[in-house]
Amino acid sequence: xxxxxxxxxxxxxxxxxxxxxxxxxxxxxxxxxxxxxxxxxxxxxxxxxxxxxxxxxxxxxxxxxxxxxxxxxxxxxxxxxxxxxxxxxxxxxxxxxxxxxxxxxxxxxxxxxxxxxxxxxxxxxxxxxxxxxxxxxxxxxxxxxxxxxxxxxxxxxxxxxxxxxxxxxxxxxxxxxxxxxxxxxxxxxxxxxxxxxxxxxxxxxxxxxxxxxxxxxxxxxx
Amino acid sequence: xxxxxxxxxxxxxxxxxxxxxxxxxxxxxxxxxxxxxxxxxxxxxxxxxxxxxxxxxxxxxxxxxxxxxxxxxxxxxxxxxxxxxxxxxxxxxxxxxxxxxxxxxxxxxxxxxxxxxxxxxxxxxxxxxxxxxxxxxxxxxxxxxxxxxxxxxxxxxxxxxxxxxxxxxxxxxxxxxxxxxxxxxxxxxxxxxxxxxxxxxxxxxxxxxxxxxxxxxxxxxxxxxxxxxxxxxxxxxxxxxxxxxxxxxxxxxxxxxxxxxxxxxxxxxxxxxxxxxxxxxxxxxxxxxxxxxxxxxxxxxxxxxxxxxxxxxxxxxxxxxxxxxxxxxxxxxxxxxxxxxxxxxxxxxxxxxxxxxxxxxxxxxxxxxxxxxxxxxx
Numbered sequence: 067x068x069x070x071x072x073x074x075x076x077x078x079x080x081x082x083x084x085x086x087x088x089x090x091x092x093x094x095x096x097x098x099x100x101x102x103x104x105x106x107x108x109x110x111x112x113x114x115x116x117x118x119x120x121x122x123x124x125x126x127x128x129x130x131x132x133x134x135x136x137x138x139x140x141x142x143x144x145x146x147x148x149x150x151x152x153x154x155x156x157x158x159x160x161x162x163x164x165x166x167x168x169x170x171x172x173x174x175x176x177x178x179x180x181x182x183x184x185x186x187x188x189x190x191x192x193x194x195x196x197x198x199x200x201x202x203x204x205x206x207x208x209x210x211x212x213x214x215x216x217x218x219x220x221x222x223x224x225x226x227x228x229x230x231x232x233x234x235x236x237x238x239x240x241x242x243x244x245x246x247x248x249x250x251x252x253x254x255x256x257x258x259x260x261x262x263x264x265x266x267x268x269x270x271x272x273x274x275x276x277x278x279x280x281x282x283x284x285x286x287x288x
Numbered sequence: 289x290x291x292x293x294x295x296x297x298x299x300x301x302x303x304x305x306x307x308x309x310x311x312x313x314x315x316x317x318x319x320x321x322x323x324x325x326x327x328x329x330x331x332x333x334x335x336x337x338x339x340x341x342x343x344x345x346x347x348x349x350x351x352x353x354x355x356x357x358x359x360x361x362x363x364x365x366x367x368x369x370x371x372x373x374x375x376x377x378x379x380x381x382x383x384x385x386x387x388x389x390x391x392x393x394x395x396x397x398x399x400x401x402x403x404x405x406x407x408x409x410x411x412x413x414x415x416x417x418x419x420x421x422x423x424x425x426x427x428x429x430x431x432x433x434x435x436x437x438x439x440x441x442x443x444x445x446x447x448x449x450x451x452x453x454x455x456x457x458x459x460x461x462x463x464x465x466x467x468x469x470x471x472x473x474x475x476x477x478x479x480x481x482x483x484x485x486x487x488x489x490x491x492x493x494x495x496x497x498x499x500x501x502x503x504x505x506x507x508x509x510x511x512x513x514x515x516x517x518x519x520x521x522x523x524x525x526x527x528x529x530x531x532x533x534x535x536x537x538x539x540x541x542x543x544x545x546x547x548x549x550x551x552x553x554x555x556x557x558x559x560x561x562x563x564x565x566x567x568x569x570x571x572x573x574x575x576x577x578x579x580x581x582x583x584x585x586x587x588x589x590x591x592x593x594x595x596x597x598x599x600x601x602x603x604x605x606x607x608x609x610x611x612x613x614x615x616x617x618x619x620x621x622x623x624x625x626x627x628x629x630x631x632x633x634x635x636x637x638x639x640x641x642x643x644x645x646x647x648x649x650x651x652x653x654x655x656x657x658x659x660x661x662x663x664x665x666x
């Protein structure tokens with residue numbers, strides 16, 4: 067159960083961070099007319115196509131004792147970033163970034179620009195337009211982004227294994243726990259964890275599809 | 289006394305001057321250039337022109353939603369934009385009211401919250417009073433607690449008007465805000481708008497391409513086509529006698545034909561003309577033209593009847609034999625191109641298309657009344 071609790075903690079932290087980081091990023095992507103925008107979009111979408119081991123490998127190199135981020139982290143906190151819970155969070159945030167940013171961009175772009183124009187004509191500044199018009203009208207997208215990044219982080223395996231290793235209570239997430247149990251032929255224990263994950267994932271997904279069927283759903287809307 | 293003087297000078301000072309060029313870059317079809325220079329005073333000025341003539345773009349430039357490259361726009365003497373001195377006031381700073389084609393009400397706020405949105409900076413009591421005044425002026429007090437999704441289209445436009453006027457704007461820009469409403473509802477809203485402006489005397493620029501709105505509202509008309517102002521003045525002088533070919537286009541004439549006068553029948557009040565480059569003849573109303581001179585004729589696509597068999601026993605003097613070149617369904621109108629010596633555009637309903645079983649290549653007859661043919665100058 068320790069592994070499950072750890073995974074839930076990790077997924078919760080990652081979803082929260084992604085909302086804070088992803089919202090301004092998605093807002094910028096939805097508003098900018100910069101021609102190079104597609105480059106940023108591609109970088110954000112990379113984790114969708116790369117094998118988790120590739121992302122995990124480079125993260126390990128960057129976060130390791132000799133890596134730039136690892137050195138910085140060690141200088142500040144006195145220990146390395148790799149093989150820690152904080153390291154897992156950093157890796158998972160990058161890994162789940164597209165799952166937060168894409169539904170947010172979709173939601174922001176689907177708001178009628180004439181509503182934003184109307185706000186500006188009525189004297190509202192950019193921040194007030196964002197807070198009182200754009201964000202409330204994008205709420206289904208915000209919920210989708212939070213739930214998808216939570217669910218995606220909960221189920222990750224490859225990146226965690228590469229960056230976190232397998233330290234009980236620190237980096238041993240539920241998917242690694244299941245893998246471990248199967249390796250030691252303890253199918254009963256593996257099944258307990260696996261079934262818990264199936265139920266949690268189902269609950270989470272049915273929440274978003276119930277909330278809205280429009281923003282970023284792999285299923286047709288009609 | 290002092291009040292009267294200042295009121296008078298305030299009225300005199302209520303002018304909106306705009307002079308700008310706006311280029312939308314793009315390839316052949318997408319490229320568009322708007323180049324205008326006009327001044328409007330207090331009261332309602334109609335900006336009239338066909339779809340795609342640049343009317344909405346023009347309003348967006350005045351409101352500051354678009355930034356024309358070379359511009360001088362001033363309201364009551366205050367510069368809103370001057371490209372020479374790099375002044376560009378944001379839409380927030382301009383204090384204008386702008387009503388779009390759609391009401392654009394904030395769907396997550398109630399009618400009351402929508403109307404008070406523009407009063408963010410005033411204190412609570414003030415705000416409440418102003419909102420109630422405007423809701424009452426446009427007869428929507430009873431909807432205060434509803435959301436935009438729960439009111440009708442006409443009510444939504446009334447709320448949108450109230451919302452844009454609550455901020456005490458200095459000028460009004462209205463972009464076909466009453467599109468799709470029936471004429472009774474329209475004239476009721478016009479009356480309320482006029483009553484509201486009677487004391488304020490703001491300059492109002494009202495965009496439309498519908499004649500009935502021009503007749504109901506207009507004190508002055510600016511006709512625009514393909515990004516250019518082509519005429520301005522009193523409504524009937526600008527629109528009733530389309531004197532310029534381009535204005536005829538703006539006033540809704542889809543067919544422009546060049547012709548030579550064959551003979552003039554003064555006593556019947558008609559003359560016969562032959563269309564340039566063909567043998568097709570038309571009977572048109574008498575104009576100041578002698579036999580042998582060139583004239584231009586404008587005919588509305590909706591004024592031409594289409595028959596699948598040769599019609600007989602009609603009063604219409606012009607029955608032309610032709611063949612369908614193409615059929616395009618555009619919403620509830622079918623645009624039919626018919627080759628009858630010259631190419632004619634004819635509008636028919638989808639129902640007529642079905643019941644006549646029209647197909648490209650089919651032989652058809654065009655029926656045109658003499659007085660549906662309008663003589664226009666080049």
